[in-house]
Amino acid sequence: xxxxxxxxxxxxxxxxxxxxxxxxxxxxxxxxxxxxxxxxxxxxxxxxxxxxxxxxxxxxxxxxxxxxxxxxxxxxxxxxxxxxxxxxxxxxxxxxxxxxxxxxxxxxxxxxxxxxxxxxxxxxxxxxxxxxxxxxxxxxxxxxxxxxxxxxxxxxxxxxxxxxxxxxxxxxxxxxxxxxxxxxxxxxxxxxxxxxxxxxxxxxxxxxxxxxxxx
Numbered sequence: 001x002x003x004x005x006x007x008x009x010x011x012x013x014x015x016x017x018x019x020x021x022x023x024x025x026x027x028x029x030x031x032x033x034x035x036x037x038x039x040x041x042x043x044x045x046x047x048x049x050x051x052x053x054x055x056x057x058x059x060x061x062x063x064x065x066x067x068x069x070x071x072x073x074x075x076x077x078x079x080x081x082x083x084x085x086x087x088x089x090x091x092x093x094x095x096x097x098x099x100x101x102x103x104x105x106x107x108x109x110x111x112x113x114x115x116x117x118x119x120x121x122x123x124x125x126x127x128x129x130x131x132x133x134x135x136x137x138x139x140x141x142x143x144x145x146x147x148x149x150x151x152x153x154x155x156x157x158x159x160x161x162x163x164x165x166x167x168x169x170x171x172x173x174x175x176x177x178x179x180x181x182x183x184x185x186x187x188x189x190x191x192x193x194x195x196x197x198x199x200x201x202x203x204x205x206x207x208x209x210x211x212x213x214x215x
Contacts (some may be wrong), residue, residue, distance in 0.1 A: 008066050124154040125166040127187070131214045133194035134184040137162075142169070142181050150181040157185055160204050168213070175214040184213075 007014050013024035019026055137157055140150045150167045157165045162185045170176035185201065185208075188194040194210035201208040 051134075124151070125156075125164055127129050127166060127168055127184075127213065131212075133188040133191050133212050135186050135194055135198045135201055135208050136182055136202070136211045137165075137185055137208050138183045139170075139177075139180045140183070142179055150183055152181045157183065157205070162201065162204075163198060173213055173215055174177075175212050184211075 006017075008022035008025060008027055008029065010027040011022060011025040014024055015029055015088040040136060048179060080173045138150075140151050142145050142152065154165050154167055164186045166184055168176065168182040168184060170182055176182060186194070186197050188197065191210060192214065196211045198208050
């Protein structure tokens with residue numbers, strides 16, 4: 001075993017054989033070395049030798065580094081092997097066909113015109129709610145049997161082929177003399193139309209004439 005140094009390696013002060021610390025600078029004196037040759041070479045090259053404990057620390061660091069490296073390599077190999085055995089099945093993506101365009105349905109409501117009820121040829125008609133011109137077939141006094149006579153005259157005109165035959169009560173129209181039942185044939189917009197119709201009627205009713213009807 002090597003005795004403690006005779007002088008402090010830090011400040012060079014002299015030391016006693018059993019002295020642990022330098023009385024000048026307080027540094028710890030170098031303990032006994034097991035690797036004295038290595039320690040002397042360290043001191044000559046680098047200065048103060050820290051002690052033999054440094055070799056034990058270096059050995060532990062090397063062992064720890066080797067264990068860590070082995071663990072990393074083992075984990076990497078395990079991950080690679082596991083990854084090679086893992087199969088992920090994916091189904092193909094099928095794009096749905098586009099929906100057909102929606103065609104708006106237009107509902108067309110047809111309005112059926114109701115035909116105007118035409119009176120039977122054997123029935124007299126009523127005068128429409130307007131002024132106009134007509135062909136007077138007969139003027140019959142309303143008293144007595146006047147209504148029956150007027151209806152018989154109108155039906156006779158219908159049997160002879162005339163159309164739009166009706167009976168007027170003269171009291172309701174300003175253009176007629178009151179007190180009569182007027183049997184007429186046709187409703188016209190102008191006097192000329194009524195006169196033309198009256199001429200065609202003379203062969204069957206010699207007393208027929210055109211007349212304006214106003215309320």
